[in-house]
Amino acid sequence: MNILSDKYTTVKPEDVTIWFKAAPVTAFPKDGGACVKYKDLQIAVFNFKRLNTWYACQNLSPEKQEMVLSRGMIGDHKGIPMVACPLHKKIFSLENGENLNGDLEAIATYPVKIENDFVYVGFSE
Numbered sequence: 001m002n003i004l005s006d007k008y009t010t011v012k013p014e015d016v017t018i019w020f021k022a023a024p025v026t027a028f029p030k031d032g033g034a035c036v037k038y039k040d041l042q043i044a045v046f047n048f049k050r051l052n053t054w055y056a057c058q059n060l061s062p063e064k065q066e067m068v069l070s071r072g073m074i075g076d077h078k079g080i081p082m083v084a085c086p087l088h089k090k091i092f093s094l095e096n097g098e099n100l101n102g103d104l105e106a107i108a109t110y111p112v113k114i115e116n117d118f119v120y121v122g123f124s125e
Contacts, residue, residue: 007041008058008108010097016111016122025117033083035059035070036121043110043121044070046094048081054112055094056121061085062104069107077101 022036022045030049035042042059055074059067064087072083074094081094090102097106111122 008060010106010108011110011122011124013111013122015124018123018125019113019120020123022119022121025114025119028119031074033070033072033074035067036119038121038123042067042070044072044083045112045119045121046070046074046083048074048094051081053081054114054119055081055083056110056112057083057092057094057097058108060107061087061090062099062107063088063090 020038028034028045028047030047033044033046036045044057044059046055059070061068068086069083071086074083077091077100082091082100083094084091090104091100092107093100097109113120
């Protein structure tokens with residue numbers, strides 16, 4: 001069985017070999033997310049303005065296998081920055097992808113950097 005989520009793998013900052021120039025910072029809502037495409041992957045990128053931090057994760061909801069996480073609400077769960085899936089309200093850590101209110105598999109997360117007002121997402125391929 002070919003599950004879409006098998007294509008998504010967490011990338012740690014030290015493993016980045018490619019910084020993908022995703023979009024200008026102005027393309028992302030403050031305290032919200034937007035989806036970018038990298039090859040055949042959809043990546044949710046979040047401008048967590050309240051924390052002055054950027055996060056990226058797979059856009060794929062692991063439960064419903066739908067591309068919706070970029071439209072999820074971001075917030076705080078016991079001090080952990082998180083995104084809530086708009087379909088089923090499962091919440092995932094934006095730091096390590098862990099499912100914080102259930103037993104779903106973790107989602108993939110990716111490093112983000114900002115240079116010259118552009119958002120870059122790190123990949124290791």
